Amino acid sequence: MNFPAHLKTLGLTFASIFLTATASADPSIVRRIAFGSCADQQKPCPIWGTIADYDPQWLLLLGDNIYADVVDGRLKPSTPERIAAAYQQLGEMPEFNRLRASTNIMATWDDHDYGNNDAGAQWEHKDAAAEIFHNFFGTPADSPLRKQRGIYDARIVGPPGKRVQMIMLDTRYFRSELEKAERPLPGFRARPYLQRTDPQATMLGDQQWKWLEQQLRQPAEIRLLCSSIQVISDEHPFEKWDNFPAERQRLYDLIRDCEASGVIILSGDRHRGEISLDPYSVGYALYDVTASGLNQASRVWRPLEPNRHRVSSLEYGNHFGAIEIDWDRQDPLISLQLRWEDGEIATQARVLLSRLQAKPAPKPLPAGVVSAGRALTLDVGDAAEVQFLVQAGRMFGERMRLLLNSESDYRSKRNFTVVMEATALSGPWGNIDLADLQGKTIRARGTIGVYNGVKQLVIETPEQLQIVP
Numbered sequence: 001m002n003f004p005a006h007l008k009t010l011g012l013t014f015a016s017i018f019l020t021a022t023a024s025a026d027p028s029i030v031r032r033i034a035f036g037s038c039a040d041q042q043k044p045c046p047i048w049g050t051i052a053d054y055d056p057q058w059l060l061l062l063g064d065n066i067y068a069d070v071v072d073g074r075l076k077p078s079t080p081e082r083i084a085a086a087y088q089q090l091g092e093m094p095e096f097n098r099l100r101a102s103t104n105i106m107a108t109w110d111d112h113d114y115g116n117n118d119a120g121a122q123w124e125h126k127d128a129a130a131e132i133f134h135n136f137f138g139t140p141a142d143s144p145l146r147k148q149r150g151i152y153d154a155r156i157v158g159p160p161g162k163r164v165q166m167i168m169l170d171t172r173y174f175r176s177e178l179e180k181a182e183r184p185l186p187g188f189r190a191r192p193y194l195q196r197t198d199p200q201a202t203m204l205g206d207q208q209w210k211w212l213e214q215q216l217r218q219p220a221e222i223r224l225l226c227s228s229i230q231v232i233s234d235e236h237p238f239e240k241w242d243n244f245p246a247e248r249q250r251l252y253d254l255i256r257d258c259e260a261s262g263v264i265i266l267s268g269d270r271h272r273g274e275i276s277l278d279p280y281s282v283g284y285a286l287y288d289v290t291a292s293g294l295n296q297a298s299r300v301w302r303p304l305e306p307n308r309h310r311v312s313s314l315e316y317g318n319h320f321g322a323i324e325i326d327w328d329r330q331d332p333l334i335s336l337q338l339r340w341e342d343g344e345i346a347t348q349a350r351v352l353l354s355r356l357q358a359k360p361a362p363k364p365l366p367a368g369v370v371s372a373g374r375a376l377t378l379d380v381g382d383a384a385e386v387q388f389l390v391q392a393g394r395m396f397g398e399r400m401r402l403l404l405n406s407e408s409d410y411r412s413k414r415n416f417t418v419v420m421e422a423t424a425l426s427g428p429w430g431n432i433d434l435a436d437l438q439g440k441t442i443r444a445r446g447t448i449g450v451y452n453g454v455k456q457l458v459i460e461t462p463e464q465l466q467i468v469p
């Protein structure tokens with residue numbers, strides 16, 4: 001076909017506009033993700049429609065996607081039949097179906113879709129629940145996920161330089177039993193869960209830990225690490241990673257050891273929204289964005305739970321979470337948002353991708369030697385050899401005692417202290433001053449003790465301490 005010259009030029013211009021437009025709208029580049037948790041299929045859930053209108057490229061469901069263990073408003077361990085019936089009810093909600101048809105979904109579960117409140121590895125219907133989960137979310141019949149124990153999964157979307165990794169953890173299938181305290185904390189009705197520090201206690205189980213390490217070693221610019229329960233918040237009495245402090249430390253250590261940049265934690269479960277920030281544990285700004293209450297958040301203002309890491313909160317109101325990524329800036333900007341039921345932004349934190357860059361991994365410690373973070377998870381009376389960089393300390397009295405701290409602020413929950421008693425301040429340490437040890441890496445061998453409820457390592461002879469060159 002022969003076009004007049006001016007129309008050919010016009011055609012070319014249209015073609016180039018079209019090409020430019022499609023390049024910037026490359027569907028493989030992830031710019032908008034929605035996430036959330038806690039949706040009771042027995043109640044209206046208009047927020048499914050709001051999320052569909054928000055038009056995310058991905059929807060990450062963080063658990064309690066149905067409530068299978070609620071009968072007449074009361075908790076009751078579920079059965080495979082009731083779990084399947086609850087999913088069926090969700091699958092019959094028109095707004096959920098509109099959303100499902102318009103976006104890609106990745107999901108994990110929490111206790112109520114697992115089938116039993118706060119349940120872990122002991123839950124008798126866990127394999128049946130997994131099969132029903134896979135059926136509902138359309139896992140292909142021949143997928144290896146169907147043969148795997150537990151429902152964890154991950155994928156990376158986007159071209160090099162703009163890759164988003166989505167990691168769904170399973171914090172139920174392998175999780176050791178929880179232990180409850182005898183009495184509630186002041187101001188709470190529920191008895192708090194205690195910290196389990198015994199070495200067998202696990203959150204993810206061996207297989208999933210190995211798999212997670214493989215995932216964190218894959219190249220990606222942003223990693224959305226989805227955990228049904230909160231990772232960073234560690235003061236409220238309910239379910240959280242800190243009920244297994246060594247497991248949480250293992251997660252932080254793994255992120256450091258893999259030099260995994262760009263990790264952002266997404267969590268649910270708490271029936272409230274909040275954004276927590278831990279600037280230290282992985283060597284860069286680690287956020288935990290809790291979006292919990294697709295239709296299960298409180299309608300009225302609720303007092304805040306204790307959380308020293310909170311930077312932002314929603315004290316009431318159903319909501320969903322959103323991640324928006326502006327890749328077009330030289331330093332991509334990531335918005336971590338909580339949005340109301342009407343789609344408006346309720347609160348957000350914004351962080352530049354350059355703030356989420358891993359530092360070179362610390363050199364591995366010799367066998368038998370532990371970090372300050374790991375030492376804090378040991379039991380009182382345990383023998384331990386601990387190594388850390390001395391950031392601060394204090395000399396007491398006439399050389400009665402020297403304290404060596406792993407953190408610059410001794411009140412930090414992360415701080416671990418080595419206490420040199422007067423008897424240790426002799427021999428090679430006879431004239432030592434705190435200033436001589438500050439900024440040096442020390443290795444100390446001793447016994448875990450406790451002072452004012454905080455664990456420390458006490459050493460009594462000069463041979464128990466050395467400076468690591």
Ligand SMILES: [Fe+2]
Nearest residue numbers: 064110111269
């Ligand atoms: Fe939950």
